[in-house]
Amino acid sequence: MDLKNKTILITGGASGIGLEATKQFLAIGAKVIITGRNQAKLDAAKKAYPALTVIQSDAGSEAETKALFTKVQALGGIDILYNNAAVLIPPSNLGIANEKHIEGAAYEIQVNYLGVIRLNNIFMDMLQSKKEAAIINTTSILSQAPSLIEATYSSSKTALAFYTISLREHLKIIGSNVKIFELIPPLVATEMTADRDDKKISPQEMVKGLINGLQKNNYTIRVGDAKLFNLINRFLPKFAFKIINPAKSHQLLKK
Template sequence: MDIKDKSVLLTGGSAGIGRELARQLKAKGATVVITGRNRDRLDFMRAEGFEAIEADLSNAKGVDALVAAWGNRAIDILINNAGQLVDHDFRKGPPDSDAADACIYANLNAPIRLASALIPALAKRPEAAIVNVTSGLAIAPSTRTPVYCATKAGLRSYSLTLREQLKGTAIRVIEVLPPVVDTQMNADNAMSKMPAPECAAQIVDAIESGSDEANIGQVKLLRAVYSISPALARRIMLRF
């Protein structure tokens, strides 16, 4: 896909991977509209020339408000990048069920709801894409973040089946699986982290090449291990 002159809706575009992705897509000539929850970060991106829509995607009301704000505009690329991480470890004490619900909605329900709302508009374009940002943890989960892992595995399954449903249409469904990336979400994670600009660059490459699936950084190794022995991959990741 040629990104130049494409209209892009990028969720979670005010920080981390999303911010770098917005910048790189804009540099290639796309018109990028971002979403986020933090007004200061959104204003920072507006100062860089981006249109920014304030939207809390952890509930249906927020998603519906975003769809309403988008209106009848043409769209070529939907990037479901926004995500939340929630601490859900019974070894530390009772988890916060409300926080888990918000994480599930933001990471899984919101992308499904956005795709459902915007596929009719995407289908009108000569070429279009839905890009779902999942995680290497969608392949094998980590003990520390079971809710996050479950949502990313769910979005991976949704991406696989949606791709099959949309065969023969102009819409390409692309799943990208980042490793641990150096973002605010992973500030407390001691593991080696990929720089956000590098991760964003590989996502852009996946969009341009039309790949169905892009395993990024160390996820390539995890994917290789999983292809040989799923049980071994799970044992390795469950240590974290």
């Protein structure tokens, strides 16, 4: 896929992977629009990259998604929708019997799964009007082996992975020109994972792998250790489960 001169909308683009993607997409000649909930972070991103367009929007809000579409349409539309935004509720708030469990779980599903479907649906006609267009859905290795301390996050990414496959095949059947990519990252060094001491890759490496996959039309893009983990999970699923859930993580479940 040729990314130069494409207009890309990145949800959750004001920090972490989204901000790094902004930097690298701009560097190869793409036009970038980012969204996020934090206006201060959006302003900082705009200051760092003046060519960037920023729009405050919550990926989990139906009303804000509709408002976002109207603003993007007024700007001339997009060629690529990169669903990067996601939320992860801290394990301490998600105990099985914890009163906040259902509240946190609902929020994760709303943003990580339903929010993606809502965005895809509202932008689909716009994307299909383009000569070459794409949707990038970010799942996780946790869609292959669940994390005991991040059960609903894992579930939301599993749901998204199956939805992505279904959407891709559906669009093929109707002859759509919209390409559907699934990005499967390993653990990435961001604010969300700052308290984790597991092996991580940098956002720079993650986005470099994403762009390489897009340019080669690899519809399932596994970056870093996600490639090896896929093989381990296929042939040694019990071992893969232990990789995701080492003995030290069990202590969090007892708290």
